[in-house]
Amino acid sequence: MCGIGGKLSFTSRPDPDLGDAMTACMDHRGPDAEGVYATGPALLAHTRLSILDLSAAGRQPMANADDSVHIVFNGEIYNYRELRDRVDHYPFRSETDTEVLLHLYEEYGTDCLQYLRGMFAFAIWDEREERLFLARDRLGQKPLFFRNTDGAFWFGSTIKTLLADPAVPAEPDLSAIREYLTYQYTPHPKTGFEGIAQLAPAEYAIVDEDGMDREQYWSLSFADQFDAGPYALAARLREELREATRLRMRSDVPVGVFLSGGVDSSIVTALMSDLADEPVNTYSIGFDRAAYDELEFAREVASEYETNHTEYTVQPDAMEVFPELIEQYEMPFGDPSALPTYYVSEMASQDTTVALGGDAGDETFAGYDRYTREWVVSQLARLPRPLRESGAGTLRALPKPIRRQQLLHYARRALEIADEEPTQRYARFICHALGDQVDEVWDGPTPDNELRNLREAFERADGPTRMDEITHVDIMTYLPDDLLVKVDRASMAHSLEVRSPFLDPRFMEFAARVPAEYKWRRGNKKWLLKRAFEDLLPDRVLTREKQGFGVPIDEWFRGDLRDFGREKLDRLGSRDPFDGPGIDTVYDEHLDGRADHGYRIWDLVMLEGWYERFIDD
Structure with a gap:
């Protein structure tokens, strides 16, 4: 596993010193060795975590036999030994999967991706074609960030790799931050930084003097189901x-x-x-x-x-x-x-x-509880609306100690949301907060399509059942x-x-x-x-029932982390476009035991930490 970075510019040659600055940002991803290649319009930087072939022969950037193609690679190609047989006519100088990938590219071009069984992000500079070929693995295990502006292109395993160049600004992308408040993570291709994006899983890009072209090279399909027992x-x-x-x-x-x-x-x-x-x-x-x-x-x-x-x-x-x-x-x-x-x-x-x-x-x-919940709600959605409304009303009328019991609370919520559009309904099971809940702490613009990435994913899902989808x-x-x-x-x-x-x-x-x-x-x-x-x-x-990798943050923010949380939320509430009083209300409700907002508070605390480190600095 390694770190990769680089810059391509056809208008002004990249400064080789930038390569050293980039490797310094990725030394944790590759503490065993580092290297920089800078010739013409291309600069490639690499830090190495030695896993296969620990010798110096495995160092990167790695070149082909005539030094016309150079690669920086992060990841593992698990079937590299089998793939080596496809290109055994090339002169090998190491026992690494990187060199196998390099020769596969020489043999098959971008089609080399079809043979790879692994996790990876890599960049190949082809001097003969004067083009940069980048790719990310099928499921998105390895990151690959980029910035593309007129005349220049930066890429890296970390965002700090791009920010190592003073020409790359660190500015917040408010639309991405709004989505973060909804999902608890930043949906690709956004990153939270204006002008910095991610290559999507199973996507490759070609960058040359004419610009950048992106293509998806693989997609998972649920359409063709087995008929075996x-x-x-x-x-x-x-x-x-x-x-x-x-x-x-x-x-x-x-x-x-x-x-x-x-x-x-x-x-x-x-x-x-x-x-x-x-x-x-x-x-x-x-x-x-x-x-x-x-x-x-x-x-x-x-x-x-x-x-x-x-x-x-x-x-x-x-x-x-x-x-x-x-x-x-x-x-x-x-x-x-x-x-x-x-x-x-x-x-x-x-x-x-x-x-x-x-x-x-x-x-x-x-394996998640939300799959069971979605199945229950989809079954309830088949009931006549008057019957659903009557059932929800009956459960709401129960005394609070009874109504708060988990099963009854779940049944009431299931009846209430059964009418919702399927994507919106499913989002309630997986999103940290939605709609008015986010607006309690946010004074900025609300996107027209708040669930953009979920809706697009449902449109691409091709399974025959709702569970497949x-x-x-x-x-x-x-x-x-x-x-x-x-x-x-x-x-x-x-x-x-x-x-x-x-x-x-x-x-x-x-x-x-x-x-x-x-x-x-x-x-x-x-x-x-x-x-x-x-x-x-x-x-x-x-x-046993699935427990999940939970953290007792509800208790922590009422105890040991009480002052820490208050300090961070006060700072975030003073930023534009956040609603300070709304954030105070969320924290006060949690401290008083009127609600359990631990996960929402964690999101806000982490966001304030991000502002302090990457935007304020």
Whole structure:
């Protein structure tokens, strides 16, 4: 895993010193080596985290035999050994996947992307064609930011790489910030910075003297469903995931696994333990609040497979890393589970360089509670409106102690929103705040299409059922913009590479063809996945409800973080276009116990931290 950056300018040659400034911004992503290439209109910068072929032959920028093509590459091509056979007539000087990719480009041009099975972001400067070729992996595991103005183009693994050039300003994009307040993350292609964008997952770009052209080279399809029975599919599933795990264990450095105690990471631990020649290193995070702690389940799996197990318990004083979270995430990012992810990455990095995880298991096999809620609401939507309104009215009339019970509260909300347009309705299950809730703290313009990225994703979703559609939308939105951002930034802050077998593109294509009735079956989430591995998992892990990587921030902001939260929100409330009194009301309601706004407060605190670091500075 590495950091890449560069600049292309046909009007004024890039200053080679900019390459050194860029590498200085990415040393955490690649602490083992750095390099700069600057010739003509192109400048390429690279920092290296050595995973494959630790020798100097693997350093970048890397050139082809006649020095006419240069590459900077971030990521891993897991099937590089198999792909090497396609280009074995080229003279190889290393054992790296980077050199395989370089020669694949020489052989196939942009079509080389069709052969890659991995996570990556790269840039190739083709001196003969005088063009820059950039690409990002299919699911968006590796970041690639860019700025394109008349006559100049910048790119990098981090936004600070672009900001290393004094010609690139750091200005807030208010439309992106408004979306952040809705989703808790910044939806691509926006970044929160005016004029700086992201290349989308499964997208490549060609930049030359005529400008920039972007193309999507892959899309996931749910249209062609398997007609095989569940037990045949379970056997195939197990085989596919085992192979994806085997490929991700390829490394010339130690490999461990993030073990949460949930189904997905436990499956990966079981598969790794079977494939490895010696005990696997497992790493788990817990909290001192039982409702958020999963350590007992992680311990059970670690004991079952006799792993080398390490644990860490997160306390409120862990917020001492708040400035570092802001520094690493760069974009407005409000998922509180970034905090434990940061700590588990720090812990794993002490004795390993690569860790496997279970990311994408929930999106791929319908593992979230919101899938069940959406199914219930879609069924209620079939009832006549008078019957729904009568039921909601009856539940509202119940005494408050009864009405507050979780099931009754959920039933009332389900009846009330059953009439809403499907995208808006689903957004209530996945968005942190919507409509008037955001307007309580925001005095700026409200977008005409607040749910733009969700609506566009639903338009592209091609599955035959509503369950297929919503899992597909999560894979196109929530997965790359929240979960994969969280893991990439937290792990790379500690020079740790994280790989997930569930994100293997071939496995994703297989899972997309599994009928929804085998993923969510009579209220049982991830039904087929559990059937495929039920002989490998402890019963308590297999049958437990999903807990999620939650953080007790409701309690923290009423206790240890009370003054910290007030200070940050007071500063944010003084900024344009935020509503200071509205922000005060949110915090006061939370402190008084009239509402639980912990997650909203976290979002606002993180946003203020972003302003202080990137805009004020």
